[in-house]
Amino acid sequence: MSAPIAFTVNGRPASLAVDPMRRLADVLRDDLGLTGTKIGCNAGDCGACTVRLDGEQVASCLVPVAQVAGAAITTVEGLTPSDGSLSALQRAFLEAGAAQCGICTPGMLMAAVEAAREGDDGSRPAGAEVEDALGGVLCRCTGYRKIIDAVLTASIGLTPIEAPGVGRAVGARLPKVDGEARVRGTALYGADERPEGCLALRAVRSPHARARFVIGDLGPLRSRHPGLVAVLTAADIPGQNRYGIYATGKDQPALAEGEVRHRGEAVLALVGDEATIAAIDDRDVPVSWEPLEPLVGVEAALAPGAPLLHAASPDNVLVAGRVARGDVEAALAGAAAVAEIAVETTAVEHAYIEPEAGWAQRVGDRIELHVSTQTPYMDRDEVALIMGLAPDAVRIVPTACGGGFGGKLDLGVHPLIATAAWLLGRPVRAVWTRPESMAASTKRHPASIRAAAGADADGRLVALRFHGDFDTGAYASWGPTVAHRVPVHAMGPYAVGAVLATSRAVYTNSPPSGAFRGFGVPQAAIAHEALLDGLADRLGIDRLEIRRRNALRAGSTTATGQVLAASAGLPACLDALRPHWDRLRAEAAAHNGRATSAGEVGSVGEAARAGRARTRRGVGIGAMWYGIGNTSMTNPSTIEMGLGRDGAVTLFSGAVDIGQGASTVLVQIASDALGVPADRVALVSGDTDRTADAGKSSASRQTFVSGNAARLAGLDLRRQLLALAGVADGAAADLAIADGAVTVAGAGGRTAAVDLGELAEVTGFDRSTPCVLLGRGRFDPRTTPLDADGQGEPYQTYAFGAQVALVEVDVDLGTVKVLRVVAAHDVGRAINPTQVEGQIHGGVAQGLGLALLEAYVPGRTDNLHDYLIPTVGDVPPIDCLLIEDAEPSGPYGAKGVGEPALVPTAPAILGAIDDAVGVRISTLPATPDRVLAAMEAARSRA
Numbered sequence: 001m002s003a004p005i006a007f008t009v010n011g012r013p014a015s016l017a018v019d020p021m022r023r024l025a026d027v028l029r030d031d032l033g034l035t036g037t038k039i040g041c042n043a044g045d046c047g048a049c050t051v052r053l054d055g056e057q058v059a060s061c062l063v064p065v066a067q068v069a070g071a072a073i074t075t076v077e078g079l080t081p082s083d084g085s086l087s088a089l090q091r092a093f094l095e096a097g098a099a100q101c102g103i104c105t106p107g108m109l110m111a112a113v114e115a116a117r118e119g120d121d122g123s124r125p126a127g128a129e130v131e132d133a134l135g136g137v138l139c140r141c142t143g144y145r146k147i148i149d150a151v152l153t154a155s156i157g158l159t160p161i162e163a164p165g166v167g168r169a170v171g172a173r174l175p176k177v178d179g180e181a182r183v184r185g186t187a188l189y190g191a192d193e194r195p196e197g198c199l200a201l202r203a204v205r206s207p208h209a210r211a212r213f214v215i216g217d218l219g220p221l222r223s224r225h226p227g228l229v230a231v232l233t234a235a236d237i238p239g240q241n242r243y244g245i246y247a248t249g250k251d252q253p254a255l256a257e258g259e260v261r262h263r264g265e266a267v268l269a270l271v272g273d274e275a276t277i278a279a280i281d282d283r284d285v286p287v288s289w290e291p292l293e294p295l296v297g298v299e300a301a302l303a304p305g306a307p308l309l310h311a312a313s314p315d316n317v318l319v320a321g322r323v324a325r326g327d328v329e330a331a332l333a334g335a336a337a338v339a340e341i342a343v344e345t346t347a348v349e350h351a352y353i354e355p356e357a358g359w360a361q362r363v364g365d366r367i368e369l370h371v372s373t374q375t376p377y378m379d380r381d382e383v384a385l386i387m388g389l390a391p392d393a394v395r396i397v398p399t400a401c402g403g404g405f406g407g408k409l410d411l412g413v414h415p416l417i418a419t420a421a422w423l424l425g426r427p428v429r430a431v432w433t434r435p436e437s438m439a440a441s442t443k444r445h446p447a448s449i450r451a452a453a454g455a456d457a458d459g460r461l462v463a464l465r466f467h468g469d470f471d472t473g474a475y476a477s478w479g480p481t482v483a484h485r486v487p488v489h490a491m492g493p494y495a496v497g498a499v500l501a502t503s504r505a506v507y508t509n510s511p512p513s514g515a516f517r518g519f520g521v522p523q524a525a526i527a528h529e530a531l532l533d534g535l536a537d538r539l540g541i542d543r544l545e546i547r548r549r550n551a552l553r554a555g556s557t558t559a560t561g562q563v564l565a566a567s568a569g570l571p572a573c574l575d576a577l578r579p580h581w582d583r584l585r586a587e588a589a590a591h592n593g594r595a596t597s598a599g600e601v602g603s604v605g606e607a608a609r610a611g612r613a614r615t616r617r618g619v620g621i622g623a624m625w626y627g628i629g630n631t632s633m634t635n636p637s638t639i640e641m642g643l644g645r646d647g648a649v650t651l652f653s654g655a656v657d658i659g660q661g662a663s664t665v666l667v668q669i670a671s672d673a674l675g676v677p678a679d680r681v682a683l684v685s686g687d688t689d690r691t692a693d694a695g696k697s698s699a700s701r702q703t704f705v706s707g708n709a710a711r712l713a714g715l716d717l718r719r720q721l722l723a724l725a726g727v728a729d730g731a732a733a734d735l736a737i738a739d740g741a742v743t744v745a746g747a748g749g750r751t752a753a754v755d756l757g758e759l760a761e762v763t764g765f766d767r768s769t770p771c772v773l774l775g776r777g778r779f780d781p782r783t784t785p786l787d788a789d790g791q792g793e794p795y796q797t798y799a800f801g802a803q804v805a806l807v808e809v810d811v812d813l814g815t816v817k818v819l820r821v822v823a824a825h826d827v828g829r830a831i832n833p834t835q836v837e838g839q840i841h842g843g844v845a846q847g848l849g850l851a852l853l854e855a856y857v858p859g860r861t862d863n864l865h866d867y868l869i870p871t872v873g874d875v876p877p878i879d880c881l882l883i884e885d886a887e888p889s890g891p892y893g894a895k896g897v898g899e900p901a902l903v904p905t906a907p908a909i910l911g912a913i914d915d916a917v918g919v920r921i922s923t924l925p926a927t928p929d930r931v932l933a934a935m936e937a938a939r940s941r942a
C-alpha cells in the first residue's frame, strides 16, 4: 500500500493511499466523488478536466496525484459559495447562456476564474486576456462567444433576469431550466454514475478496415485475469444481432460475426472489474485476423467488380434519391450564364466533448439503461430487438447529454452493456475512450458532388443539375435520410425553373456515416452557393443581390412542387444583411487597398505576392433553407402536462435536451399555453417510463414538433381546469394555483375555485409523479410521400437563413482567419432569443470547422490533438439578426434553428476566400496547403 498523499480539495483536507501515478482527474472523480470534473480525452487536449492547482489552471488528467501532495486543489464544486447560492461567475454563465450541454462548463469555469476577476485597481478583464485563459478548453456547442461574454461581465454582475410573468415566457431570455446543475457541476452525465457492484465493460475492436477474424480459446485469457468475469461474443447477443435506424437498414451487428467492415468495429467485449479490464492488452486477446483490401471512398465501392459489403445491396448502393422537375438540359442550353462546380468533402467527427457512456441493470424481467442519448424511444426499440424483449421491457433513462449533434442518435454503449447486465445480473458500465469514440461513432457523410446551374441575363435561375454521392460507410445508419433529404435541398433556398437532383448513399469500409447537424444539406449548400457566386460573377450581379432575386418566398413553388404558404423569410434575412455586407466589403476593400469588384479578384493573389499586402480580406455570403422534421414521413411528438393534488405543475417531456435548450423552450411554451408562470413548472424529461414518446432530438424538430405538442398539452390541461370551474373553453381567464386549489378568475370578476384534493388521481398513467389532471398534446407535421420524381410535400415548414463572413487570407502561408460573421436567421419566432443566438453561434463554429479545419481519417486523427475543432481563438465575433417570419402552424410561430445555423457558414467562408484571393476551394477543408496550391494554380492559368 502506498503512503497516503495529503492535499486539500476545495478547502477540505484529503489524504488518500492510492497509486501515486494515478491521474488526478480519476482520483477526484472516483475516490472523492467530485464528478463535476469531466473527462473528455484523458490526453490534455480538451480541457474538460481543468481544475486549479495552487491557483493555476491545470489539466487534471495529465497530473499524477503524487504531484499534488501538499497542494490546494479547487474544482468546480468549490466555486459554489457555502450558502449554496451561485458565484458571480456561475451566475454569469447561467444568465448569458454560456452553458449548453454543459460538459465543458466545469472546465471553462475553472479556466476562467482568474481572468474573470476585477484587478486590484478596479480594472475589468479584457477580451484577449479572457481568450488566453480559455484557450486550453474546448467547447463544441457554444461557439465560445457567450462564454467570453459571461467571463467579461462576471465581475460587474449582469442585471438579473426577471422571471417572466404569466403569458410572457415565450420570447423571454429565460435561463436554461436545467442550467444550474451544469454551472454547479452537479449534472450527471453518462460516465458520472457507478452503481454499487458495477462491472466495467470494454469492447475489443478491429484494427483493420476490412478483415475476417476468428476468436480463439478464451480460457487462458480468463485464467490469466481472474477479475475477468465474462467475455461476450456475437453468440451471446440474446436477440437479433442486427440493428439500424430504418426497418430496411438493420445491418449493423452489436458484435461482428467473423467479418469486420470498418476499423473500430467491436468483435468482443470484456466484462470485469475496472482494473482488470483496463489492464488487459488487446494483443493478448486471442483474435486472429485476415486483413482484406478495404473499399476506401465511393469510387472504389462503385467500381465494377468491387466486393460487396452487404448482399442486399448488389452494387454497394444503399439507397438513391431524386427530385426532377422540368427539362434541365434544355434550360441549361438556353441559359445566359452557366456555372459548374465539383465539391469533395471529407468525414467530419461530431467531437462532442462527452464520449459515449452509460450503465445498465437488470430489474426482474426488464432491462434499464442510463445512457447519454438523443433519442430514448428509438434506443428503447433498438435495444429491445437486440435483447429479444418487448419494447416495454426496456427502460431508457437519459443522463445529461454532453453534446450529440446527431452522433448520439445511433446506439453507442447500449447493446453491450444491456447484454452483459442481462446475462450477469449485475450492473455493467462502459465509458468509451476518446479514440474509441472517434473510431466507432458515426461521421458526417463525405460527399462527392457535381453540379451545374444556369441563369437568365437578369440572374434568375433557370436550371440546376446536381448529383451527390455520399460515402455512408460500413452500415446504413442514417444514410437513407441523407440520400432523401439532399435532393430536396440541392437547389438551395431558391426558385429554380428546372431541376434534376440525384443522390446515392454508398457503402464503403469507412466508419458508418450517420446524422450530423444537417443530414447532408451542409455539403450540398457548398455546391449550390458556389454556383450562385459563379453566376453572379459571370453576369456582373452583386452576390447578395442574385440571392435576393431568386429567394423562395411565401407563394413560391419549390422543386418538389410544394407551394410555400407562409413563413419564408429569406428575403428579410438578406435585407437585414445588406448594410453589413456593404460595410464589410468596404472594410475589406480598404484593407486590400483597392476595390474588390468581381472583375479584379483574379489578380488579387498576384498583387499580394507583389508585396502590396501580405494579407487579403474578402467577404462571402451563404444562404440556406431547411425542412423541419423528418422527410416525408410521420414524425409525431406527444407531450403531457400534469397537475398534482398539491398544485404542482409538471411537464412530462420525452424530448431530450442535448444542450440545444429543448427543455427550456418546451417549458416556456407549455406554461404560456396553460397560463401559469414558467417557474411554476417542474420538468420530467426523457425517461421512457415516465414520459411519452416525443421523438428524437434531431432534424431541428423539437421546437416545432414537440413545441406544438407542448402547447397542445398546456391548452388541454387549461381546458380541463376551465371546465371544472364552469368557464367556457377559450374564454379569457386567469389561473392562480395555491394551497391545493386552482382559482379561475373569469371575465366580469367571476371567480371559481377547483379543489384539487377532491379530484381522483389520473389512472392508466404509469408515472411516478401522480397527477389529478393530465393534459396531453400530440403533433405530427403534415407531410406527403414523394413520388418517383420527388414531387410532394416533404415538410410542413422550412427555416431560412443567410450569413456573411469576413475573412483574412495570409497569401504567403495560405492560412485563413475568419474575422466576423453576421448571421440572419428566420426562426419564425424566437421562443428564447438567448438560446437561438447560442444555436447560431455553435452552428457557425461547426461550419467554420467544416470549412477550414476538420478531417477525420481512421487511425490517424482519432484524438482531439490531430483532429482539430475550433478553439476560442478561431471563432470570430458573430452578430445574430433574428428574423421572425411567424409560421402559422408553429407553436407561437416558431420553427427551428439547430441545423440551419450551420448550413450557410462554410459557403460564406469559401466565398470570402474566393473574394479575397480569387480562388474557389471546393475540396474541403480549405487547409493552408490547399489554399496556396489553388492560388498557385490560378496564377499559372493566368
Ligand code: FES
Residues within 6 Å of the ligand: 038, 039, 040, 041, 042, 043, 044, 045, 046, 047, 048, 049, 050, 059, 060, 061, 062
Ligand atoms: S480530459 Fe483532460 S484535457 Fe481532456
Ligand code: FES
Residues within 6 Å of the ligand: 098, 099, 100, 101, 102, 103, 104, 105, 138, 139, 140, 141, 142, 353, 402, 403, 659
Ligand atoms: S456547452 Fe461546451 S461542449 Fe457543450
